[in-house]
Amino acid sequence: MTEDFAHLSAQMPLAPAIQAWEMYLNDQGRSPNTVKAFLSDVRILTQFLPPDRALGAITTEDLNRYFNWMEKERGVPCSPKTLARRITSTKSFFRWLHQFGVLLIDPGEKVPNRSVLSPLPTVLTEKEMMAVYDAANSHRLDKKPDARPSALLTLLLTTSVKKSECLGIHLNHIELDGPEGAYVFIRYASPANRYKERKIPLTDEWIAIYREYLAQYEPVDQLFPWSPRRLEYLLEDISDEAGLEKHLSFKMCRWTSALTDFKKGMEPDRIRQKLGISKIQWREIRMKLRKLNRKDDAA
Numbered sequence: 399m400t401e402d403f404a405h406l407s408a409q410m411p412l413a414p415a416i417q418a419w420e421m422y423l424n425d426q427g428r429s430p431n432t433v434k435a436f437l438s439d440v441r442i443l444t445q446f447l448p449p450d451r452a453l454g455a456i457t458t459e460d461l462n463r464y465f466n467w468m469e470k471e472r473g474v475p476c477s478p479k480t481l482a483r484r485i486t487s488t489k490s491f492f493r494w495l496h497q498f499g500v501l502l503i504d505p506g507e508k509v510p511n512r513s514v515l516s517p518l519p520t521v522l523t524e525k526e527m528m529a530v531y532d533a534a535n536s537h538r539l540d541k542k543p544d545a546r547p548s549a550l551l552t553l554l555l556t557t558s559v560k561k562s563e564c565l566g567i568h569l570n571h572i573e574l575d576g577p578e579g580a581y582v583f584i585r586y587a588s589p590a591n592r593y594k595e596r597k598i599p600l601t602d603e604w605i606a607i608y609r610e611y612l613a614q615y616e617p618v619d620q621l622f623p624w625s626p627r628r629l630e631y632l633l634e635d636i637s638d639e640a641g642l643e644k645h646l647s648f649k650m651c652r653w654t655s656a657l658t659d660f661k662k663g664m665e666p667d668r669i670r671q672k673l674g675i676s677k678i679q680w681r682e683i684r685m686k687l688r689k690l691n692r693k694d695d696a697a
Contacts, residue, residue, distance in 0.1 A: 406500045408454030412444050415453055415500070419491055429593045429676050439487035442468065453495065458505045461488065465509070482512035518686055519653040520644055523694070527555070527654065529640035536639070538610065545610035547636055550622060550629060552607055554651035557598045558659070558672055559584060561648035564629075567621040572600070572608070580605055584674060594674040653690075660687045661694075 406418055416437065423433045446464045447456065465485060468476055476484075492506035522530065534547040554564065563584050571583040580600040586592060600608075617623055630647065637646035644650065652673075659669050669687075670680040 406453075406495070406498070408501055409452050411450065411452060412447065415495065416440055416444075416491070419494060422494065430590045431593075432676055432678060435483070436487045436490065439484040440491045442484070443488065454501060456492075456505050458508050461492075461505055461509050464488075478512065479516065485509060485512055518689055518693070520650055521654045521657050521690060522644070522646075522650065526640070526642055526644070527658075529642065530636050530646060531555075533636050533639035538607070543610070543614065545607050545614055546622075547632055548607045549604070549611040550632060551636060551651070552601075552604045553582075554648065555655050555658070556601050556604055557582060558652050558655035559598070560652060560674075561626060561629075563674070564622065564648065565620075565626060568619055569617060569621060572621070574600075574605060593676075596671060596674055598672055656683070657687055657690050657694075661691060 406415055419440070420433060420437055423436060428436075443464060446467055447460065465481065465488075468484065469481055489506040489509060489511070492501065492504050495501045496504035496507075530551060531548075534551045537544040537547050550564075553559070559567075559582075566585065566587075567582060571585060572580075573583065574580045581597040582600055583595070583597050585595050622629060633646040633648070633651070637644065640646075656669060656673060659672065666680075666684060670677070670683075673680075673683070675683065
């Protein structure tokens with residue numbers, strides 16, 4: 399690997415070094431989204447420093463002034479979370495240059511990190527989960543049975559899929575007789591998102607509800623052929639019928655599902671893969687799951 403980047407030197411400007419870093423990140427198997435975000439963050443530095451500034455001439459003071467400019471003087475909104483990510487990306491870039499011997503001193507080493515966490519998400523308690531399940535199931539027992547509320551709710555609370563992923567499920571993505579058991583294949587049209595594709599096991603409970611739903615609605619292609627807003631209303635109706643003060647949503651179901659898996663002791667990397675997120679994204683989500691778990695234990 400060192401030989402691949404032997405042409406780099408401290409006398410070079412930023413641009414070719416960033417191109418070499420892109421090659422390195424791709425060689426490391428980083429996801430396309432991660433590579434894109436890292437490069438986007440670091441390339442802003444080329445707008446701040448003189449174009450002829452050599453890599454070896456960049457100092458810690460330069461980087462601190464750069465982040466101050468980005469936060470207060472650039473004139474482009476930069477949230478605390480975005481700034482924290484850009485600091486992390488820039489420090490990673492200069493750490494890489496130092497580790498491969500291009501720079502004798504790492505100017506990013508003493509740049510302070512900014513740790514910013516978004517608020518903890520709202521999740522359902524176990525009692526609330528039972529209430530929403532009961533409310534959704536009650537429709538299956540009506541004079542005119544309706545399995546749709548239960549099919550949607552149970553899928554969300556057992557698979558952890560996002561709203562966009564749920565809307566993208568087609569009937570041919572659902573396999574009930576696979577050699578490894580029943581699963582739903584979460585697929586993406588864009589090649590850039592192929593790393594998020596995954597197979598999520600389906601429960602016997604959901605399969606039974608699904609068969610009822612198919613018989614009642616006879617969907618042709620898309621699993622839930624309604625608008626996102628219509629499905630959101632459906633979740634809100636379940637929430638009202640269950641007597642919740644919270645507003646049931648796709649996001650709440652996703653986090654509740656992940657927390658349920660976390661509490662059951664599912665292997666962390668299996669939860670990450672089930673959610674379809676990168677290892678970098680998982681760091682913050684795992685931290686939040688731990689906090690939510692402690693919060694529940696203290697309640």
